[in-house]
Amino acid sequence: MINVIVSYQVKPEFVTENKLNIENFLNSFKSLDNNKFNYSVFLNTDGVTFTHVSNYQDEQIQKEVLNTPSFLEFQKKRDDSGLNDSHKVQVLEYIGSTNNII
Incomplete structure (x- = not known):
């Protein structure tokens, strides 16, 4: 499983x-x-910080999701909007959950 927070x-x-x-x-x-x-x-409550949390069964579905045309368009528009140095990507090891994530 692949877990990412952006x-x-x-x-x-x-x-x-x-x-x-x-x-x-x-x-x-x-x-x-x-x-x-x-x-x-x-x-976030600051009104300007967005957090994306994603969980993927494997690399194949991750690639499919991240290469969806509307997602690529979102990324371009977001990046072109003038992001500061706040962009952060974290890959996390899954330990457990009260619910079945995938």
Whole structure:
């Protein structure tokens, strides 16, 4: 299993557009096999920090998810919006959960 947390801050004027872009790729993800991955996005109480939490059964589904055209478009728009150095990627070892993640 692959577990990743990505966090970043956007400019306040980009928050609404970023939310729409996220909604767009999450809708696209619904057409994929959701038994093989989980993808959630959160907005911090500061109103500008987004956190993406993803769990993948294996590299194959991770590649499929991350190469979805709407996700690639989201990334480009997000990066072009002028991110600061807040972008952080963490790969985590799964230990356990109260629910079955995948």
